[in-house]
Amino acid sequence: xxxxxxxxAAQFYKNLGVFGELHGPVQVKPxxxxxxxxxxxxxxxxxxxxxxxxxxxYLFPPKEEQYRFSTxxxxxxxxxxxxxxxxxxVHPCDINAVALLDRVTSWKYPDPKYRARRQRLIIVGVDCxxxxxxxxxxxxxxTADEGFDLFLTDIGEEYFVQVGSSLGERMLRESWDxxxxxxxxxxxxxxxxxxERQKAFRHDLDAHRLAQAILVGFxxxxxxxxxxxxxxxxxxxxxxxxxxxxxVLDEVNLDLKSGVRIRRWDDCxxxxxxxxAGGHNFRAERSTRFKMRFMHKINSFKAEFQRLxxxxxxxxxxxxxxxxxxxxxxxxxxxxKVTSVAG
Amino acid sequence: xxxxDFAVNSDPLKPHLARLVHIDKSVKxxxxxxxxxxxxxxxxSFSYRPGQFVMLSVLGAGEAPISxxxxxxxxxxxxxxxxxxxxxxxxxxxLRENDLVGIRGPYGNGFPVxxxxxHDVLLVAGGIGAAPIRGLLWYLxxxxxxxxNITFLCGSRSTKxxxxxxxxxxxxxxxxxxxxLAVEAVPEEDEGKWPGDVGMVTDLFKYVKEIDAExxxxxxxxxxxxxxxVLRHLVDLNIDKDRILxxxxxxxxxxxxxxxxxxxxxxxxxxxxPIFTYWDAMKLPEMI
Numbered sequence: 346x347x348x349x350x351x352x353x354a355a356q357f358y359k360n361l362g363v364f365g366e367l368h369g370p371v372q373v374k375p376x377x378x379x380x381x382x383x384x385x386x387x388x389x390x391x392x393x394x395x396x397x398x399x400x401x402x403y404l405f406p407p408k409e410e411q412y413r414f415s416t417x418x419x420x421x422x423x424x425x426x427x428x429x430x431x432x433x434x435v436h437p438c439d440i441n442a443v444a445l446l447d448r449v450t451s452w453k454y455p456d457p458k459y460r461a462r463r464q465r466l467i468i469v470g471v472d473c474x475x476x477x478x479x480x481x482x483x484x485x486x487x488t489a490d491e492g493f494d495l496f497l498t499d500i501g502e503e504y505f506v507q508v509g510s511s512l513g514e515r516m517l518r519e520s521w522d523x524x525x526x527x528x529x530x531x532x533x534x535x536x537x538x539x540x541e542r543q544k545a546f547r548h549d550l551d552a553h554r555l556a557q558a559i560l561v562g563f564x565x566x567x568x569x570x571x572x573x574x575x576x577x578x579x580x581x582x583x584x585x586x587x588x589x590x591x592x593v594l595d596e597v598n599l600d601l602k603s604g605v606r607i608r609r610w611d612d613c614x615x616x617x618x619x620x621x622a623g624g625h626n627f628r629a630e631r632s633t634r635f636k637m638r639f640m641h642k643i644n645s646f647k648a649e650f651q652r653l654x655x656x657x658x659x660x661x662x663x664x665x666x667x668x669x670x671x672x673x674x675x676x677x678x679x680x681x682k683v684t685s686v687a688g
Numbered sequence: 689x690x691x692x693d694f695a696v697n698s699d700p701l702k703p704h705l706a707r708l709v710h711i712d713k714s715v716k717x718x719x720x721x722x723x724x725x726x727x728x729x730x731x732x733s734f735s736y737r738p739g740q741f742v743m744l745s746v747l748g749a750g751e752a753p754i755s756x757x758x759x760x761x762x763x764x765x766x767x768x769x770x771x772x773x774x775x776x777x778x779x780x781x782x783l784r785e786n787d788l789v790g791i792r793g794p795y796g797n798g799f800p801v802x803x804x805x806x807h808d809v810l811l812v813a814g815g816i817g818a819a820p821i822r823g824l825l826w827y828l829x830x831x832x833x834x835x836x837n838i839t840f841l842c843g844s845r846s847t848k849x850x851x852x853x854x855x856x857x858x859x860x861x862x863x864x865x866x867x868x869l870a871v872e873a874v875p876e877e878d879e880g881k882w883p884g885d886v887g888m889v890t891d892l893f894k895y896v897k898e899i900d901a902e903x904x905x906x907x908x909x910x911x912x913x914x915x916x917x918v919l920r921h922l923v924d925l926n927i928d929k930d931r932i933l934x935x936x937x938x939x940x941x942x943x944x945x946x947x948x949x950x951x952x953x954x955x956x957x958x959x960x961x962p963i964f965t966y967w968d969a970m971k972l973p974e975m976i
Contacts (some may be wrong), residue, residue: 411701412702412703414703414745414747414790415747416705416747416788419703419704419705419726419788419790420702420703420704420705420745420790422699422702449946450946452945453944453945453959454700454701454944454945454946455700456700456701456946457699457701589946589948590947590948590949591941591942591946591947592941592947593750593751593941593942593947594750595745595747595748595749595750595751597748601748604747604748606745611941611947611949613948618939618949619938619939619949620939621774621937621938621939622752622771622773622774622775622776622777622939623771623773623774625912627938627939627952637951640951640953640954641948641951641954644953644954645951645953645954645955645956647954648954
């Protein structure tokens with residue numbers, strides 16, 4: 346742990362460039378922040394709560410070549426890019442989401458493409474103050490305990506820097522002249538900041554009851570209510586930091602003997618997601634698809650990874666064109682009072 | 689990265705080239721395709737459990753999960769009985785002997801054959817469901833001394849639609865298995881030649897009154913409507929729901945617990961299945 350005075354933040358950021366291409370949240374137009382290349386500290390939009398797409402776009406691209414195939418050579422992996430990226434300004438919810446993706450992709454059968462990209466992604470976390478869509482506190486992901494190399498907490502005139510990996514330690518050494526020792530006052534400021542963040546959360550949710558509530562409320566009218574509003578557009582899944590369902594398709598070259606196998610994002614809100622050859626659709630209703638999405642995130646993640654698959658980042662609420670609010674859905678399904686949310 | 693990742697090396701998503709060596713065209717649109725891996729070492733080492741499946745790639749058309757119907761106890765050739773029903777399977781039907789495909793696997797849990805040892809086994813197959821059941825059937829027969837009484841019930845629409853008909857008919861006279869076959873219709877050319885019953889597969893339950901439910905496992909596979917009636921008979925026979933095993937199918941894109949297409953409730957068909965107990969099925973919503 347070290348203390349980084351904010352006046353040195355720009356230099357500190359520049360020094361991180363030694364370890365990889367610098368990326369962070371950048372504002373591309375009013376109201377739209379995305380993770381992208383950011384050469385200098387002043388390019389970063391650190392005061393913004395959420396980016397359009399989460400960190401997963403670096404680890405699991407929307408569309409990628411999985412294999413090249415031909416009858417002569419069979420299936421061959423495409424070349425791997427060696428480039429490293431330093432992603433700066435990742436919030437705790439997103440870091441927790443990456444830690445979850447790490448688990449999903451190494452569960453039973455590890456995904457080598459994800460793992461290769463993960464090893465080349467350096468994560469520098471920065472804390473944040475929640476807005477009306479944030480519910481990471483009740484989901485237990487308002488702090489990051491793993492999944493980052495460095496983590497910066499804003500304690501006023503300084504950042505409180507935590508180290509999460511040995512690479513993180515090397516990164517800190519690179520800026521050793523900019524940082525100073527942690528004193529008792531910094532630890533107090535750290536806790537004060539934590540209190541301040543905690544007070545900013547507006548929603549009352551009992552996440553620990555969700556799995557049971559979904560099973561008990563399997564026939565609840567809540568699902569139909571949401572199903573009627575849902576447009577099956579899939580924006581919730583695309584912007585979700587833990588959604589990683591995918592589709593695979595083959596594209597054939599003009600010689601008709603070779604081609605590429607493409608893997609691309611898919612989402613469970615699409616009508617054909619559970620459609621099998623022969624025409625039977627196991628989830629033809631929008632309400633069942635919506636419910637399935639949460640059975641996966643809540644019940645399945647809890648069973649397999651002992652954590653819930655929703656980190657409360659609020660992207661699905663912010664991006665939903667039908668104004669479906671998952672906080673409201675969670676509150677209703679657990680029989681709690683609905684706290685109104687703007688939007 | 690997690691420490692448990694250190695042990696990992698091979699790519700589970702990469703298919704291996706396999707050659708189509710034979711096509712058994714006995715039943716229209718339900719051919720049995722025989723494959724051998726191009727890599728002789730892999731061909732030798734490829735082993736699986738009854739009830740497991742592979743992901744079959746028809747180059748350019750895509751990939752589909754297909755259950756293994758060859759006996760896991762006999763290595764060398766992989767047999768897949770494929771219903772001609774979708775994009776990938778239609779493309780497969782356009783292939784000829786000696787053409788190449790991609791195969792990866794085996795995936796899924798398979799039947800709990802170790803747990804079943806010392807028990808009687810009642811196998812019930814309907815239509816295309818005969819494919820995974822056949823794999824289990826031969827596994828049991830190849831390890832005959834490990835299992836008690838084996839009863840096999842198989843039904844199909846007509847004699848022309850019965851998968852592995854010759855093979856199953858040859859079991860009718862085998863003393864160490866009770867084989868009961870039924871077809872709903874016998875076409876003219878088969879009149880007088882059909883040694884089995886005429887009727888539904890469920891009609892065959894009239895022959896299986898005397899079972900020791902306490903020590904019986906049932907393994908069933910068939911179309912959705914088949915489960916509805918067969919499960920009722922099995923419950924009437926007093927077989928514990930934990931010992932009624934069923935093979936399910938879902939859309940799959942990965943086969944390895946990632947793409948999430950095959951999820952039923954909180955379970956992945958590719959990881960927790962495709963063999964589920966009736967108890968699982970009752971707990972899981974939208975199972976059948």
